[in-house]
Amino acid sequence: MGEPATKDRLSLEDLEATTNLRSGRKHILSILVENKAGVLTRVAGLFARRGFNIDTLTVGPTEDEQFSRITLTFDGAMHPVDQVTKQLHKLINVLKIRDLEPNDTVARELALFKVAVEGPQRAEVMQICEIFRGKVVDVTRRSVILEITGTTDKVEAFERMVRPFGLIEMMRTGEIAISRGRGET
Amino acid sequence: MRAVDAIMECLKAEGVDVVFGLPGGANLPTYDAFVDGGIRHVLVRHEAGGGHAAEGYAKATGKVGVAFATSGPGATNVVTPIVDAMMDSVPTVFITGQVRTDLIGTDGFQETDTLGITMPVVKHSFQIRSPQEIPRAIHEAFYLARSGRPGPVVVDIPQDLSRADIDYEPIGDVHLPGYQPTTDGNAKQIRQAAKAMASARRPVVYAGGGVVNANAAKELTDFVTSDRFPVTCTLMGLGAFPAPHPQWLGMLGMHGTRAANYAMDEADLICCIGARFDDRITGKLSEFAPHAKFIHIDVDPAEISKNVPAHIPIVGDAKSVLAKLVKEYRALDSVDSSRMDEWWARIEAWRKDHPLRYDDSTDGEIKPQYMVQALYEATGGDAIVCSDVGQHQMWAAQYYHFDQPRRWINSGGLGTMGFGLPAAMGAQVGCPDQTVVCISGDGSIQMNLQELATCAQNEIPVKIFIMNNGYLGMVRQWQELFWDNRYSHVDMGTFPDFVKVAEAYGATGLRLTEKSTLVDDMKAALQTPGPVMVDVRVTREENTYPMISPGMPARDMVG
Numbered sequence A: 001m002g003e004p005a006t007k008d009r010l011s012l013e014d015l016e017a018t019t020n021l022r023s024g025r026k027h028i029l030s031i032l033v034e035n036k037a038g039v040l041t042r043v044a045g046l047f048a049r050r051g052f053n054i055d056t057l058t059v060g061p062t063e064d065e066q067f068s069r070i071t072l073t074f075d076g077a078m079h080p081v082d083q084v085t086k087q088l089h090k091l092i093n094v095l096k097i098r099d100l101e102p103n104d105t106v107a108r109e110l111a112l113f114k115v116a117v118e119g120p121q122r123a124e125v126m127q128i129c130e131i132f133r134g135k136v137v138d139v140t141r142r143s144v145i146l147e148i149t150g151t152t153d154k155v156e157a158f159e160r161m162v163r164p165f166g167l168i169e170m171m172r173t174g175e176i177a178i179s180r181g182r183g184e185t
Numbered sequence B: 001m002r003a004v005d006a007i008m009e010c011l012k013a014e015g016v017d018v019v020f021g022l023p024g025g026a027n028l029p030t031y032d033a034f035v036d037g038g039i040r041h042v043l044v045r046h047e048a049g050g051g052h053a054a055e056g057y058a059k060a061t062g063k064v065g066v067a068f069a070t071s072g073p074g075a076t077n078v079v080t081p082i083v084d085a086m087m088d089s090v091p092t093v094f095i096t097g098q099v100r101t102d103l104i105g106t107d108g109f110q111e112t113d114t115l116g117i118t119m120p121v122v123k124h125s126f127q128i129r130s131p132q133e134i135p136r137a138i139h140e141a142f143y144l145a146r147s148g149r150p151g152p153v154v155v156d157i158p159q160d161l162s163r164a165d166i167d168y169e170p171i172g173d174v175h176l177p178g179y180q181p182t183t184d185g186n187a188k189q190i191r192q193a194a195k196a197m198a199s200a201r202r203p204v205v206y207a208g209g210g211v212v213n214a215n216a217a218k219e220l221t222d223f224v225t226s227d228r229f230p231v232t233c234t235l236m237g238l239g240a241f242p243a244p245h246p247q248w249l250g251m252l253g254m255h256g257t258r259a260a261n262y263a264m265d266e267a268d269l270i271c272c273i274g275a276r277f278d279d280r281i282t283g284k285l286s287e288f289a290p291h292a293k294f295i296h297i298d299v300d301p302a303e304i305s306k307n308v309p310a311h312i313p314i315v316g317d318a319k320s321v322l323a324k325l326v327k328e329y330r331a332l333d334s335v336d337s338s339r340m341d342e343w344w345a346r347i348e349a350w351r352k353d354h355p356l357r358y359d360d361s362t363d364g365e366i367k368p369q370y371m372v373q374a375l376y377e378a379t380g381g382d383a384i385v386c387s388d389v390g391q392h393q394m395w396a397a398q399y400y401h402f403d404q405p406r407r408w409i410n411s412g413g414l415g416t417m418g419f420g421l422p423a424a425m426g427a428q429v430g431c432p433d434q435t436v437v438c439i440s441g442d443g444s445i446q447m448n449l450q451e452l453a454t455c456a457q458n459e460i461p462v463k464i465f466i467m468n469n470g471y472l473g474m475v476r477q478w479q480e481l482f483w484d485n486r487y488s489h490v491d492m493g494t495f496p497d498f499v500k501v502a503e504a505y506g507a508t509g510l511r512l513t514e515k516s517t518l519v520d521d522m523k524a525a526l527q528t529p530g531p532v533m534v535d536v537r538v539t540r541e542e543n544t545y546p547m548i549s550p551g552m553p554a555r556d557m558v559g
C-alpha cells in the first residue's frame, strides 16, 4: 500500500467535490434573453417545474431591441444556485446570465403605497415619506399615495413604517439591478 | 415556392429519408407536398405510434427521427413520445400543424396550445409566425435535436402560413447565439481524471445512454481495457460495452446484478460517463456509494453535480473526452494493474456467489427468463431488440447480452408502456436488413397495437414476442412485495386472443406454450416473412430479481 509515488498519481482523499451548496443569501440573476414570444414563459416554467421559488421577477426592454432583460431574485438558502443557472443556460433563448455580486451592484425597485390617513396623521406620514426620499403622488381627504424607490430593504423598511397608519394597498415592481462600473452587466 | 415544398427541401437537406405521421386539417397543405416531395412517409395509425417510431428510428440509426401530426388531438397524441424523447435524450423533430393564425386564441376547431403544452418537455420549440421563417426554423430544429445533449424539438406551423409562397434559398448555417454546447472537455480535468483512475484501487466505470448517443462505444471499450477497470452500464447504456467481456459486471441499478451494485457500493472512485445518477441507479441517495469520489463526464453541464457532487467534473462529448482520456491514461508513468488484484478478487466472489439466476421449471412451463434466453439463442444474439415496459423489459435487459450499441431500444426515463412495437417499427424502417424483434408484455402491447396494421401494410417485418403472463406483471410484483399480496386491478386474464388479433391485422399470429421446442419455434417465427406476433405463454407469477427495493441502499438488494 502506501502513498502514490509519482507525479502521475494523486491521493483520492484529497479530491474535493465541486460545491453545490446553498449559499444562504438572496441572489439577483440578471438574464439577457432574446426578445421573442414565449421566452418569459420558458424561464418562469423552468423555475416552476424544477421547484425553484422566484421571489421577484421583472422583464423589460434593453438598449438593443433584439434583447430583453429579466431580473430575477430567489433565495439561495433554498436552492442550489449553480443548478438554477445551469438549467437556465439550457434554455436556447437565454444568452447570458449574471449572478450579481451584492457589493458590485446597484439594485432598485419602485413601490406604490396607498395609505388611509386623515387629519394630523397625514402630515406624519408625509414626513416619513420625505425621510425615505419618497414622493407623494396623490392625496384625497382620506388617503395618500406614496412612491418609494430603492433597494428591497428600503422599501420593506418603509412598509413597516406606514403599515400601522392603515395600509390599503401596496404594489412593488420587484428589483432591477445593474453592475457598477464601466463594464456591461 | 410553396412553403410546404420548402419543408420537403429542408428535410432532404437534413438527410431525412422517412417521416412517420398522420394527416389532418391543419397540416393538409404539408401533406399535399408529400405527394411528390420525394420523401418517404409512413402512415401510422395513431400519432403516438408515429412519435415512438421516430424514436426507434433515431435510436437504431443515430439519425434524427421525424414525426408529423395535425393540430389539437394530433398534437396531444405526440406528447407522450415527446416526453419520452426528452427523458432519454432521443434526437427527434416533431412538426405539428396549427390552426390558421386568425383562429389562434379563439378556441377554434382543433386548436390546442401545442407550444404551451410541450414547453416543459422539449429541448426547444418554434412557433412559426411568418412563412418566411419556416426553413430556418426547421434547420435549427434539426441542429438542436442532434447536437449537444440530443432531444425533441417541436415546430408548430399554422395552416395558413404553410399555404403561403416563400422565396426559398437553401440555408447553410444556423444562428443560435444562446446555444453553444461544450464538446471538447477541459484538458486539465481530463488529465486529472486519468491520474485519479491510476490511483484508484477500487474503481468502477459507470456508463449510460450518453455513450450510445455520442457513438462512443469503441472509445469506452478502449478506456475500460486500457487497464483492468470493471465496467457497468445503465439500462440505457446496454451495448455500449460488450456484455460477454470479462470486465463487464452486468447492468447496475434496481434490477441490476449484485456484482455491479455492490461494486458501486464499495468503490473508491466512480467514473460516470453519460449517465445521470437517476434514483433507479442510486437507490437511497444518502447511502449511495459512500466511499467513492466521482469523475463525471457529460455533455450537459446541468447533469454534473445535480444528484451527486462531482470531484472531477468534465463537460464534453463522451467520444471526444474518452479518446483523450485513453491517451492521457496510456501516457501515465508505470501504472500498476496489480493494485486492483484485491478488488477483482472481491468482484469475482460476488459474481460467483450471486450470478443472475432463477429456478427453471421442471414441468415444461416456459419461465419468462428462459423465454429471453431462448430468444437470444434463436437470434444468435444478433438482433435489434426493442422492448416495452415491465418485468419483460428487465428480463430482456438481464438475459439478452448486448454486445453492440444501438441494439437495445427501450423507454428508460419515462417507462412508457406502448413504446415497444412502434419503436421496433421505426428501427426496422431505419435498418431494413437487420432482424428487429420486440419483446413486449401482454399489457404494454395493447397500448399501441394498432401499429401492427402499419407494419402489415408497409411490409415492415418486425417480430413481436409477447411475454404473456396475463398480468400487469411489474405492478403485480410490487403489490405482492410491498402491498401485502393485495392484487388490485392487475389481472388481465387471457384477453385478447393475440393470434386472432395478429391475423385480423394482416400479420402472422403464433402461440407458443412448449418449452422443449421454444428455440426452434422462435427460429421459425423469425424466418416467417412479414410482421409476426408471437404469444408466448409464460409462468404467471414470477418476480424480477434481484432488486433494490425503492428507497433502499444498493447493499440491501433482495432476491
Ligand SMILES: Cc1ncc(C[n+]2csc(CCOP(=O)(O)OP(=O)(O)O)c2C)c(N)n1
Pocket: B388, B389, B390, B391, B392, B393, B415, B416, B417, B418, B440, B441, B442, B443, B444, B445, B467, B469, B471, B472, B473, B474, B475
Ligand atoms: C403508460 C403506462 N401506464 C402505466 C404504467 C405502469 N406500469 C409499469 S409496468 C406495468 C405493467 C406492464 O404490464 P406488461 O406489459 O404485461 O408487462 P409485464 O410486467 O407483465 O412483463 C405498468 C402498468 C406505465 N409504465 N406506463
Ligand SMILES: [Mg+2]
Pocket: B390, B441, B442, B443, B467, B468, B469, B470, B471, B472, B473
Ligand atoms: Mg404482463
